Amino acid sequence: MADPANLSEDLSEADAANELMRLAREIKKHNRLYHAEDAPEITDQEYDALVRRNEALEAAFPHLIRADSPSKGVGHEVAASPLSKVAHAVRMMSLDNAFNAEEVGEWVARVRRFLDLGADAPIAFTAEDKIDGLSCSLRYENGELVRAATRGDGQVGEDVTPNVAHIADIPAKLAGAPPEAFEIRGEVYMERAAFADLNTRLMDEARAAAEAKGEEFDPHKARQFANPRNAAAGSLRQKDASVTAKRPLRFWAHGWGEVKGELPGETQCEVIRAIEAFGLPVSQLFTRVEGLDALLAHYKSIAGQRPDLPYEIDGVVYKVDRIDWQERLGFVAKAPRWALAHKFPAERAETTLEAIDIQVGRTGKLTPVGRLAPVLVGGVTVTNVTLHNRDEIARLGLRVGDRVLIQRAGDVIPQVVENLTREVEREPYRFPSTCPECGSEAVAEEDEVDVRCTGGLICPAQRLERLKHFVSRGALDIEGLGEKTLSEFLERGWLKNGPVDIFRLEDDHFDDLWTTKGWSDVSIHNLMDAINAKRAPDAARLLFGLGIRHVGAVTARDLLKG
Template sequence: VSDQEPPLHIQSNSVSSASDEVIRRAAQLRVEINRANTLYYIENAPEIDDAEWDARMQELLALEATYPELQTSDSPTQRIGSAPASGFEEVIHRLPMLSLGNVFDEAGLRDWYQRTLDFLEIDHAPMVCELKIDGLAIAITYKNGVLDRAATRGDGVRGEDVTANVRTIRSVPLKLNGDVPPELELRGEVFLPNSKFASLNLEREQAGLPVYVNPRNSASGSLRQLDSTETAKRPLDMYFYSLGYVENTVEPTSHREALSAIKEWGGRVNEWTRKAETVKEVMTAVANASVIRDTLDYGIDGVVIKINSLVLQKRLGFIGRDPRWAVAFKFPAEQAETTLRAIHINVGRTGALTPWAKLEPVMVGGVTVGRATLHNKDEIARKDLREGDRVIVQRAGDVIPQIVGISSKNRRSYTSIPYQFPNACPSCQAITIQTEDEAVTRCVNGACMAQFERLLEHYASRGAMDIEGLGERVSQDLPRLGFVTNIADLYRLRDRRNDLIKIDKMGE
């Protein structure tokens, strides 16, 4: 916008009502910033540079801080985040957000399609194919075109209210365009781009926090932050994929029409969609998706196939928790070959010794994998895994990367020997035991330092006492430096503040 007006000069201590000029300027800034966001995040065609965008945003923030009555729910300043919440409120979905059934091959797909036709008593039903993005399903409700509420899928019937966090996602419109139904629910998938995943994990590692297993795990954790200012720091993204509840309007007659309507309203829709008249055409689409999979900046774990007609969708309804009118064609678990550099042992809070593999870093499904779980002593022996072996690594969905087995290309030297699981705890050197009724090997020393460190970490976790800043690294440092010898010591740390701030990276 080349004819941008000069910023208004305002007094920060003003308590008077906003003038007409200020009201017009704030409205203009909202329009300009929202348009810039749409062009940048949705249409990928920016018109202004970052400096211009920042100048507009800072001016609008100043206006709204001085005249709070100017702040609207669709203001782009709402993306910055708000005060921390004490918890998430429960949301009842007006229409269930149910899961999809899965098929894994052409035979399974043909069976699903034939059952669908038999139920409808017809011999043909056009389909639509879409990428199955590996993210977090969200339902966003707009009232009179303005974002009113966002909720997670939850159990399909009840979800969590994450409105404040979803507002921070740049690709989610705070206000829709054009003639929008009075109340409208749009559903989509929130995800973290693969290109942003590594840098986010590096930041967490440097802060002494546990790293995320994969981008989906990261997106879920980011969206469930109680402090939306933290979510605002995460580069989350989103695609809409369907309509939910629509009030008092003539709905589209097909799924493809619904996607077109969402785009016209300003919602971001994935451009990869394929029409299919037959199962053969669906399989062609699946093959194409499989080919482009590694070129995408987000994870996909399959293709979603939907009956295109919304009239037929309503006739088909649901069976159990699955819609009859849609199915997911799941890709096989992604695999890659790499070298097993070393086998390490972690000691858990209950004394369980869990082996894990340090790997030569390798890309698996768009994510760099440098470690994998080995489960237990018996699993290592069963697969005869040895340090230096060429191995096949696999990751599927939310599962931690694991070693499937030894590569057919593996060549061992004559000096190679089977891995010897330790008979002593690697932390305290106490004896370890394995009972007949479980596969886990355990350290029996109740005073084991590693067990206590993991106990501290668990005690501070969100599912327990939710102590901010007490992650993996700090849980190790505090006992090792003598600041904490039992749980009660955590509550006396304030008395040792001057000593604590001298610790590297501990800070104020």
Template sequence: MPARGCSMGDEASSPEQRVQQLREQIEDHNYRYYVLDDPSIPDAEYDRLLRELETLEDRHPELITPESPTQRVGAAPAQGFETVEHDIPMLSLANAFSREEVAEFDRRIREQLDLEVIGYSAEPKLDGVAISLIYERGNLVLAATRGDGQTGENVTTNVRTIRSVPLKLRGHNIPERLEVRGEIFMTRSGFEQLNTRLADAGEKTFVNPRNAASGSLRQLDASVTATRPLRFYCYGAATTDRLPESHGEVLEKLREYGIPVSAEASRVDGLEGLLDYYESIGSKRGDLDYDIDGVVYKVDDLDQQRELGQVSRAPRWALAHKFPAQEEVTRLLGIEVQVGRTGALTPVARLEPVFVGGVTVTNATLHNADEVRRKDVRPGDEVVVRRAGDVIPEIVRSIPERRSGDPAPWVMPESCPECGSAVEQVEGEAAARCSGGLVCPAQRKRALEHFASRKAMDIDGLGSRLIEQLVDQDLVRSPADLYHLDRDTLAGLDRMAERSADNLLAALEASKEVSLGRLLFALGIREVGEVTARNLARQFGSIDRLAEASVEALEAVRDVGPVMARHIRAFFDEAHNREVVERLLSAGVRYEVEQAAESGEQPLAGKTYVLTGSLSGRTRSEAKAALEALGARVTGSVSKNTTALIAGGEPGSKLMRAEELGVPVLDEAGLESLLEK
């Protein structure tokens, strides 16, 4: 349970006094946590207080009262819920779905009250279960669902298990009888934890937080309800005896009594205030830990509410301004696979068009094959589609009971739909990936940009705009094609002249002389960075030996773990990749092997350095490589474990950090001295 506030008092002189002291402390903790959101003791301390109270009540059962915090565990299972007639009907609200409808609501209010500007109270419209709580002399005596508005179900025993519902009100001048109304709901985080727990136990999970809240509240066994993460927010009082004369002030008074109220509730003025509030809550909707489906506007002044009255089953003084629908049902026409720039394969649902979340949706993400299996989504199914704000639409679940026949479960293709290369699925990873990184059209531009980058083949003049043209005009399909470009072809491209073409051809020719480490890095093998590529080059000495290496042999290389070893193996197992490598070598690319230093020639082994600023004698990449060749580790941030910071010209904040930590600082001369070891 989350931490709560207040510290434990001194031991009481009698069981009666200690029980009373413990109850007051625990209720104060509940108030600070659920109402003030200001806890001040850890969970363990709260649990210790509760256990002490339980122990005392076990020893002295005559001290147990219905309002004790220990009485939230639930009673024996009921046979059913008795009905309760509401003293004051629980009315529904009129709905608005546009700014124009809200403007019409405000106009009617202003005309009926003959006022230019109306003060309103505005609050989120929780997507939960409406509830009525009745307190007599400050004690909870009845909890009932809304039902049909006239009669509801008596769920008192279950509601008593919800910790955010006070069993006894706090403070002074509490009305003799007080009816509080609000919403029972489940937070998103609580919903996820509950579903995980149910799934682990092999039990049926809930579809969404609202269904989970409703199902949990209506358990015939209240001890089950007690295990569910239900919460309560109050949105008003049906009785106003001894309460303030405005809705906003009523909420504040109820909060003083220990009743939770949404922190998002606010008072606004006029139509502009209503619409601004709607936009504000809508913008933070995704950040809230509970679901809302709109906002509720109420005339703030209670006398004005009484003057306005009601029509049919809804008050004239209130309005629910609903957000566009976020979930709708439609049919799944098929599942296609998209290949991203990194080679990740994503199943995408093709849908019958459906209007949801304010737009017409025809596609929705299914994330990965595991998600498709978990949700049991099959082509032809009717499915629930969700769209929240600007979030990409997703399929929430299928509706298998409406399924026609027994369609086969969908499976991820074994070959990339773009290039036919094998699909790699590493155990423990959700995403499947195309292994043909050098030839796959979906990855082509990214692969070429990486291949030409400074730390790879360092092809000066081959930037992203030029690569766009080469790929879009189908002049280059793999890195090997770069070495077959001619002057006329290049000069004919946009923003390219003969001189630029000559410069690029010269850069391509120069790039043919390369170290094996840079060439391996340029190939874009997944997760293989420049340091690992250099380690692989030193270990195997040639591409042929590396291409034939087993996973076990790869794992023996420094910084290569089991997952990376499988990525390397998958890369060279793909015939398309091997073909590109052979074409690169045939085009004249020649590599030289970087010899590893002998074990006795690692004078900087175990030392960690950080580089900052600009160096005049060599690039930072060259300095990093030289340090690593001597066994050093080069990282990007300064810590107390850093051996030294090497600072060139115009060093950044890393220098200040090093000085704060007392880390030695070396200049460029100090670097050269290190490298001479």
């Protein structure tokens, strides 16, 4: 974390306040995408960097801490969820993070100071792998499962009781003699193999549904999860529990909330083993150790086993073992002082940058994409990497032929973190000043890093991308108008004026398709019906579908309120 003293010297209060405002908005957005929509746009490491920057600024300028500070919240509010809401009897907290051995050592030292322990006094900890799943609290009364809830914002979660009934790892009745009321907390997750099988099944089902309707199959419209964590969250947070029943979900326990009656142990280790005896699975890598060196040794051991585990993990969780010490240590704003998540670094590999291609988006943005010599990163073969924009290429000094260090964190497009041959003499890369699709001038507006094509709808790439956005699931959701069909209609000159021309398609146009390969009576009539069904669309979806810069789905609805 940046030194607060340096920040207070380098930044004015006005600049710090503005950055804190931007960070609060950006972190809130990414919390919503991750927790509520199961559709993250950035990696865990990028999110952690935003959070740490916010923490550093708040430490340097404590009087500027905002009422909506991200450091005060846990998870994301669930007001928009269709599921019933459940108030947690004991708040479900988050965990503070460490990213290297030095930070873990600092945490252990803080624990010693808080407990007033000498340097030689032994401290026992538990350590276990941190699974990348969805937090869930199971409430048992007299041994019977009565409620299950997601974490939500830590205070209020979503009721998923009918859904967890379909998870074999979660017993409806505990074995043995548990406390009268016992909230057992853990993670719902999906194993890697099950995740791959689920995406394959969803693609096959979408293909079969399109064929049954006589429509063109558009694989981009098929439901596909980005990673096992999103698949688990999307599968559990279903209004219809029968959908959850078809998804291969797992669960393991790692803690507890409210307890009425006697807690079955005096240490973290004893209680976790009791929970295991009650019939709930726990991590097979859970262990008890003493001292910093043993913690770091177990972290290294788990990191070594990580590629072969059947599930995704993103770190190791440490907890002070003695519960009476946990109670003395207490909590900070959103996390316990007695626990820490030691995160793994992003996975990296070296390869060669073989080409830089330019893609033109629906708003005209020119996005450079690096084409790589294939390289295996985190078990996935990577051949493409986002280069973001012109400034990023210049910052890294990238040229075709350079050796680059690639980082992949989660199932997202990888990124270049370092140019390993910056000093080697090569022809510099020149970012295009004209659009590679239409030849129009490409410029960056003042105070913007993105270079955009000025051609508008005369640019074939922008025309196609805007049409794809207009008919997409989040906008008008017109079935049967996939990329292939839109491209065909553009070539025929039917959509030259943009989305409005979709609703100008008439019988004469469709008559021309009768003799075209790939079209049938059924597919033509289905497409006509799909278009006619959207002639009076939801206003917010229409506004979003127009693809106006800075007007996303949420902003579109906000603009139309009142």
